[in-house]
Amino acid sequence: MYLFIFSVLLLIFQYVNSKNIIDKYEEDIVKVKSKLSESEKTVKTLEEQNFELSYFNIEGNEDALTYFEAQGFDTEQLIPAIVEGLYDMNDYEGEDHPMVPYVSMTDSKLLINKIRVLNHKWIIANFTDGEFWGEIFVTYSIDENNDLKYKLVEYLMYPKVN
Structure with a gap:
């Protein structure tokens, strides 16, 4: 009986721990995607500015x-x-x-x-x-x-x- 309870507690602990890790990874992925989107917008803006600045060159x-x-x-x-x-x-x-x-x-x-x-x-x-x-x-x-x-x-x- 003690072994069964210990096994269930261990499984619950691993499930909760894994869920927290996955949730943190998902948050990190969302942050990285938003930063990537901002960076892509910045790169596009800089490319347009570079094109304009290099016109008379x-x-x-x-x-x-x-x-x-x-x-x-x-x-x-x-x-x-x-x-x-x-x-x-x-x-x-x-x-x-x-x-x-x-x-x-x-x-x-x-x-x-x-x-x-x-x-x-x-x-x-x-x-x-x-x-x-x-x-x-x-x-x-x-x-x-x-x-x-x-x-x-x-x-x-x-x-x-x-």
């Missing part, structure tokens, strides 16, 4: 890439060379930056920070001296000697906000 502009490829250029080497050409202008002597039409108003040099190649003719870049910021709009071309030529078209300096 040469990597997403098939016509601009085709233009260079038709002229026999390897775009995977050319585009970094275009960007590096502007960054190389940051290494200058004196106070006048070769591309930025302003003079630094601090003790620092004006430097081009960020460059975006828009297509096969246009570049937009920002610059700063650490305190003042601005942007430049540049056109570029490749001459018959395959040298890059940059031409400043438009520029602006943001007013300092205190």
Whole structure:
């Protein structure tokens, strides 16, 4: 009789314990599914934002890439060379930056920070001296000697906000 009661109690204990474990797993599954759903929504939103942000970018502009490829250029080497050409202008002597039409108003040099190649003719870049910021709009071309030529078209300096 004691063995029967002990066996029944053991079975009841195992049943209750197993039910609690299964209920906890089901709760965890529901939480993970909701987090996964939120993550999928976030990924979709970020993909849409990325698509919008990359619209004016040469990597997403098939016509601009085709233009260079038709002229026999390897775009995977050319585009970094275009960007590096502007960054190389940051290494200058004196106070006048070769591309930025302003003079630094601090003790620092004006430097081009960020460059975006828009297509096969246009570049937009920002610059700063650490305190003042601005942007430049540049056109570029490749001459018959395959040298890059940059031409400043438009520029602006943001007013300092205190």
